Amino acid sequence: MREIYQKVIELIESDEIGAYCTVVETKGSTPQKPGSKLLILPDLRNVGTLGGGCVEAEARRQAIGLMQGGVPRLLDFQLDSDYGWDDGLICGGNMKIFIDLPQTKEESLILTRLQELSEAKIPLVSTTVVKSEVDHIQVGAKMLFAANGEKVSSLGDAALETALQDELIEVLEKDAPGVFRWGEDAVWVFMDAVQPRPTLLIAGAGHVGQALCHLGKWLGFDVAIVDDRADFASEERLPEADEIIIGDIAEELRNYPVDHLTYAVIVTRGHQHDEEALHSVIESNARYVGLIGSRRKIKLIYDDLKDMGISEETLAKVYAPIGLDINSKTVPEIAVSIAAQLIQVRNSTKPDIHFDAQPARMPTIKVGA
Numbered sequence: 001m002r003e004i005y006q007k008v009i010e011l012i013e014s015d016e017i018g019a020y021c022t023v024v025e026t027k028g029s030t031p032q033k034p035g036s037k038l039l040i041l042p043d044l045r046n047v048g049t050l051g052g053g054c055v056e057a058e059a060r061r062q063a064i065g066l067m068q069g070g071v072p073r074l075l076d077f078q079l080d081s082d083y084g085w086d087d088g089l090i091c092g093g094n095m096k097i098f099i100d101l102p103q104t105k106e107e108s109l110i111l112t113r114l115q116e117l118s119e120a121k122i123p124l125v126s127t128t129v130v131k132s133e134v135d136h137i138q139v140g141a142k143m144l145f146a147a148n149g150e151k152v153s154s155l156g157d158a159a160l161e162t163a164l165q166d167e168l169i170e171v172l173e174k175d176a177p178g179v180f181r182w183g184e185d186a187v188w189v190f191m192d193a194v195q196p197r198p199t200l201l202i203a204g205a206g207h208v209g210q211a212l213c214h215l216g217k218w219l220g221f222d223v224a225i226v227d228d229r230a231d232f233a234s235e236e237r238l239p240e241a242d243e244i245i246i247g248d249i250a251e252e253l254r255n256y257p258v259d260h261l262t263y264a265v266i267v268t269r270g271h272q273h274d275e276e277a278l279h280s281v282i283e284s285n286a287r288y289v290g291l292i293g294s295r296r297k298i299k300l301i302y303d304d305l306k307d308m309g310i311s312e313e314t315l316a317k318v319y320a321p322i323g324l325d326i327n328s329k330t331v332p333e334i335a336v337s338i339a340a341q342l343i344q345v346r347n348s349t350k351p352d353i354h355f356d357a358q359p360a361r362m363p364t365i366k367v368g369a
Contacts, residue, residue, distance in 0.1 A: 019063035028093025
C-alpha cells in the first residue's frame with residue numbers, strides 16, 4: 001500500500017490524474033476483500049490489484065473513462081455469469097468498488113500525514129465518503145483518525161465524525177475495513193485500517209539472514225539486520241535492508257527498541273551467538289521470536305537460559321526450531337519456511353489497539369487551511 005499512497009501524492013503534485021480504486025465492501029465469495037487497491041496511472045499502467053479477472057477489467061475500463069473529466073463513483077458488481085473468474089468459475093458474491101480521482105493539495109497533505117503517522121508506528125483509520133445524498137458531505141471527502149488521538153481533515157459533518165468513533169475502534173482492533181452507513185443510509189463512509197509496518201529484526205547476516213532479508217522486504221516488513229561482521233552486514237549484500245547494524249550482536253539486540261510490532265529472527269553463525277542473541281530478546285514484548293537450529297542445540301540453549309533464570313513459560317513462546325515444517329534443506333527453502341511462519345503469526349494475531357482520547361478531546365489538524 002505504501003507504494004500506492006506515494007504514487008498518488010506524486011500524481012497530485014505533478015498535476016496528473018490517476019484513478020484510485022478500492023474494494024470497499026464484499027459479500028459471499030469474491031476474488032478480493034475490502035481494502036484491496038488498484039491505482040491506474042496516467043500512462044494506464046497498474047499498481048496493485050482488485051483480484052484480476054473480469055471485475056478488475058470492467059472497473060479499470062470505467063476508471064479510465066472517469067480519468068477524462070469524471071467524478072468519483074461507487075461501482076456495484078454481482079459476480080454471476082457476467083463477472084466470474086477468467087476460467088469460467090463463478091464466485092457468486094458481490095463487490096462494491098470505489099473509484100476515486102484524487103487531485104487536490106488537501107488530499108496530498110492527508111496522504112503525506114498518513115505516511116508520517118505510519119512511519120511513526122501509530123495505527124490509524126483512513127475514512128472516505130463513498131456515497132452521499134447530503135449536500136454538505138461530498139463524495140470523496142477524506143479524514144484520518146489516529147490511535148494517538150490526532151484527527152486530520154474533516155468529512156464535513158461533526159455529527160458524522162462523532163458517530164464514527166465506536167466503529168473506528170472496532171476496525172482498528174479487528175483490522176477489518178468496512179462501510180459505515182449513516183443518516184438512514186444517506187451517507188456511506190469506507191473505513192480502512194492502516195496498521196504500522198512490522199519490523200523484521202534479523203540477528204545474523206549469513207546466507208539465511210541474507211535470503212530472509214530479501215523475502216521480508218518483499219512481504220511488507222521493515223527489515224533491520226544485525227551482525228558483527230562488516231563484510232557480511234553490507235549494503236552490497238543486503239540491498240533490501242532498511243537498517244544495517246554492525247556490532248556485538250547480543251549488545252545491539254539489547255539496545256534495539258523491540259516492541260509488539262517486532263519479529264525477531266535469530267540465525268547467527270553459531271551456538272554461542274544464538275544463545276546470547278536469544279537471551280537479549282526473549283523477555284521483550286516482541287510479537288515473534290524464532291531460533292534456528294536442531295532440537296539438540298535448542299535444548300542445550302534452553303538449559304543454559306533456565307540456569308540464568310529464564311522461565312519455562314517464557315521459553316515456550318519461542319518458535320524453535322524456527323519455520324514451518326516443509327522439509328526444507330537449501331538456504332532459500334529455509335528462508336521460505338521462516339517467512340511462511342512470520343506470515344502465519346502476523347495474519348493470525350492482532351495487537352491490542354485503542355484510541356487514546358475521546359472524540360471531543362481529539363485534536364484536529366486542518367489541511368489546506
